[in-house]
Amino acid sequence: MKIMYINNDGAGFADHIEIESGTTVAQLFTTKLPHGRPGDYLIRVNRQSTTSEYTLQEGDRVSITPTKIEGAIFLDRTNQTTGGVWEPENDSTHTTLPAS
Amino acid sequence: MHSGGPFFLERENEQMKKRNFDRRCIVRTANALLEHYRQIRKPPIDLCRRHLESHWQEIERQERRLQKAKQKSLTSANRTCQKQLHRALQRLIHDENILVTQIESALEPRQTPSLRTLYDELHTLTEEFEHYEFDLWTKTISVFTDEIILEDVNLGTFEIRLAWTKLREGQDFDYEVIAQSPNPAANSEETIHPHVESRSLCEGDGSQAIASALKQGRVCDFFLIIHQILKTYNSGSAYVQIENWSGVPCMECGDINPQQDCCDCNQCEGTLCDTCVGYCEDCQMPRCMECMTRCFECESHFCGSCVECCEECDESFCHTCLNEDLCPTCLEEKANEEENEEETINLSKSEPIQVPADQSRQETDPAIHTVCVGETVVAS
Numbered sequence: 001m002k003i004m005y006i007n008n009d010g011a012g013f014a015d016h017i018e019i020e021s022g023t024t025v026a027q028l029f030t031t032k033l034p035h036g037r038p039g040d041y042l043i044r045v046n047r048q049s050t051t052s053e054y055t056l057q058e059g060d061r062v063s064i065t066p067t068k069i070e071g072a073i074f075l076d077r078t079n080q081t082t083g084g085v086w087e088p089e090n091d092s093t094h095t096t097l098p099a100s
Numbered sequence: 101m102h103s104g105g106p107f108f109l110e111r112e113n114e115q116m117k118k119r120n121f122d123r124r125c126i127v128r129t130a131n132a133l134l135e136h137y138r139q140i141r142k143p144p145i146d147l148c149r150r151h152l153e154s155h156w157q158e159i160e161r162q163e164r165r166l167q168k169a170k171q172k173s174l175t176s177a178n179r180t181c182q183k184q185l186h187r188a189l190q191r192l193i194h195d196e197n198i199l200v201t202q203i204e205s206a207l208e209p210r211q212t213p214s215l216r217t218l219y220d221e222l223h224t225l226t227e228e229f230e231h232y233e234f235d236l237w238t239k240t241i242s243v244f245t246d247e248i249i250l251e252d253v254n255l256g257t258f259e260i261r262l263a264w265t266k267l268r269e270g271q272d273f274d275y276e277v278i279a280q281s282p283n284p285a286a287n288s289e290e291t292i293h294p295h296v297e298s299r300s301l302c303e304g305d306g307s308q309a310i311a312s313a314l315k316q317g318r319v320c321d322f323f324l325i326i327h328q329i330l331k332t333y334n335s336g337s338a339y340v341q342i343e344n345w346s347g348v349p350c351m352e353c354g355d356i357n358p359q360q361d362c363c364d365c366n367q368c369e370g371t372l373c374d375t376c377v378g379y380c381e382d383c384q385m386p387r388c389m390e391c392m393t394r395c396f397e398c399e400s401h402f403c404g405s406c407v408e409c410c411e412e413c414d415e416s417f418c419h420t421c422l423n424e425d426l427c428p429t430c431l432e433e434k435a436n437e438e439e440n441e442e443e444t445i446n447l448s449k450s451e452p453i454q455v456p457a458d459q460s461r462q463e464t465d466p467a468i469h470t471v472c473v474g475e476t477v478v479a480s
Contacts, residue, residue, distance in 0.1 A: 008325055010305070012312035042324065047224040065324050070334035071295030072304030 003056055006063040007032065009041075019056060026052035028062060040067055122226060129234040129241065130218040136239075136264045137212045137317060140272050152199065155192040162188050213317025221319040228320060229327075239265035243323050244280065248293070250333040251342045255293055256281035260326050262319070273314050275322075277301045277330065285340035286347040287359030293330060294338035294345075301326060304334060352376035352388060367391040367403065382406035382418060397421035397428055 001021050005028075007013040019028060025045060029038055029052075038052065042065040045054060056062065166181040213221075222241075226232055231244035242261045247254055257280040264273055276299040279292040288297070295302045303310055306325045313321040333342055347356040351370035362371050365388040377386050380403040392401040396415040407416045412430035423431055 006318065006321065008306075008309045008313065008321055010308070012309035014312065014316055014318065042328075044224075047220060047227075047320070063318075063321060065321065065328065067328055068332045069306040069309075069325060069328045070304045070332055070337075071302045071306070071329045072334055072337035 001056075001058040003059065004061040005032070006061070008063065008065040009033070009036075023056050024052065025050055025054045025056065025062070028056065029064070033064070041065060042067060125234050126219060126222045126226070128236055130215055130222055132236055132239065133218050133222075133264065133317070133319070134212070134215050151195055152192065155188065155195060159185065159188045159192060211316065217317050218319065221317065221321075224320040225323060228324060239263060241319065243327075245327055245330060248330050250294065250331075253342050253345050254283060255279070256283050258293070258296075258330060260323055260330075262322065275301075275326070277326070283345075285345050287344075288340055291339045294333055294340060294342055295329065297339050301329065302337070302339075303329065304337065305329075350376050365391055380406055395421055 002016050002018055005013070005015065005017045025043060026038070029036070029041075029043065033041070042063075043050060044063045044065075045056070046061050047063075162181060162185040166178065166185055169177040169181050222234070225241075225243065229243040229245075233240075233242040233244075235242070240261050240263045242259050245258045245260070247257055249255070259278040259280055260275065261278060262273060262275045267274055277293065277296045278299055279296075282292050285291040290298045292299075293301075295304065306329050309325050310322060313319075313325060335341060344356075344359075347358045348362055348371050349356050350362065350373035351365075352372060353376050355373055357373045362373055363377055363386045364371055365377075366385040367387060368391055370388055372386065372388055376388070378389060378392055378401055379386055380392065381400040382402055383406055385403055387401075387403050389401075392403060393407045393416045394401055395407060395418040396410075397417055398421055400418065402418050407418055408422055408425070409416055410422065410427040410430055411425045412434075413427060415427060417427050421427060426434060
C-alpha cells in the first residue's frame with residue numbers, strides 16, 4: 001500500500017512510498033532510520049502525534065523530524081566563482097601564431 | 101451538552117467563535133500563500149549562460165598564454181599557465197554543474213501545493229505551537245516559541261517570522277528569528293542565540309530540509325525544523341560559545357566578565373579582567389603576571405622586551421636601573437675594584453725610602469743598583 005513519507009533529516013525527503021500492509025509506525029521507523037532512536041524524532045501521522053504501535057493505513061501521511069538539528073556558521077561560498085574583471089588582453093597573451 | 105447553565109454556554113459560544121475566526125484566518129492565509137506559490141517564477145537561465153561564456157574566454161586566454169610560454173621555452177611560465185588553465189577549467193566545471201541543476205529544476209514541473217495542503221499545514225501549525233500569528237497585511241506568518249534554554253542559559257522566547265513579501269530577486273520566501281525578550285551575548289548585542297545573528301539563523305544541518313519544506317508548501321515542517329535548530333546547541337560552530345554568553349573568564353581569577361571589559365595579554369594572548377591585567381612600566385603593553393618580569397633593583401614589573409640581564413650577576417633589570425650592562429650593585433663593585441687598583445698603583449709611585457749615609461756609601465760601591473721599585477740593599 002502507498003503512504004506519504006516525509007523525512008526532515010539531512011537533505012529532506014518527501015514522496016509516496018510503498019509499504020507492506022500492517023506495517024506499524026515503529027516498523028517503518030526501523031526500516032527508514034535503522035540507526036536512529038525514536039526518542040530523537042518528532043513522529044507525526046496525518047499531522048497528529050501517534051503511538052509506535054499504530055498500524056499505518058493506505059494514504060497515511062507520516063512525517064519524521066529530528067529533535068536535534070545543529071545550526072552552524074558556514075562561509076558564504078556563493079561568490080567564489082565570481083571575482084574581479086578578467087585581466088585584459090595584452091602583448092603577453094595575444095598570440096601571433098597563424099590560425100590552425 | 102453542558103449542564104452548567106448559561107455560563108458554560110457562553111464560554112462554549114466564545115470558543116466556537118474563536119475557532120471559526122481562526123478557521124477563517126487560516127483559509128485566508130492559505131489562499132494568500134497559494135497565490136504567492138503560483139506567482140513564483142523560475143530563474144532565467146540566460147544569466148547563467150553568460151557567466152559560462154566568460155569562463156570560456158578565460159580558458160582561451162590561458163591556452164594562448166600557455167602556447168606562448170611553450171614557444172619561448174619558458175619552463176616556469178609554462179607551469180604557471182598550466183596551473184591557471186587548470187583552475188579556469190575547474191571553475192567552468194563547477195558553474196556548469198550549477199547550471200545543470202538549475203536547468204533540471206526549471207524543467208521539472210513546478211508543483212504548486214494545493215489549497216487543501218496549505219490549509220492543513222497552517223491548521224497543524226496552530227496545534228503544534230501555542231502562540232502564532234497570521235498577518236495578511238504584512239504577508240507574514242509568525243510562531244512564538246517557548247523559552248529556549250541551552251546549557252542553563254535562558255535565551256528567552258523567539259518569534260519565527262516567515263514572509264512572502266519584500267523579497268530579493270530570486271528569493272521565494274524570507275524569514276527572521278526575533279528575540280522576544282532578548283538575552284544577547286555579553287560581547288555582541290546582535291547575537292541573540294548561539295546560531296542567530298542579526299535575526300539571521302545559521303541553518304547548518306537543516307538547510308536543505310528547510311528549503312525542501314518551503315518549496316513543497318510544508319509550512320508547518322518549516323517552522324518545526326527551525327524550532328528544533330533553536331533548541332539544539334552546536335558548540336563546534338556558534339557565533340558565541342554558550343559558556344561565554346555572559347562574558348569570558350579571566351585566566352587569572354576565573355571571573356566571568358563582558359568581553360569589552362577584558363583585554364588580552366600581549367604575549368600569551370590570555371584573557372584578563374580589569375583587575376588582573378598588568379602593564380609594563382616601560383612600554384605600557386598589557387601583560388599577565390606570568391609574562392612579566394620584576395626588575396631586581398626597583399622591583400617594578402616589565403615585559404620581557406623591556407628588561408635585560410646584568411652581565412655580572414645575570415639578574416633582570418630594567419633599562420633605567422641597568423648602566424653599561426651592569427646593575428647598580430655590580431657597577432659599584434666594579435667601581436670599587438677599579439679604585440683599589442688605582443690606589444695600589446699610586447702607592448707604588450710614591451717617594452723612595454731614605455737610606456742612612458754609611459749605607460749610602462756602600463751603595464756607591466759596586467752597589468747593587470735597585471732593580472725594582474721598593475727594593476733596597478740588604479746588608480750582608
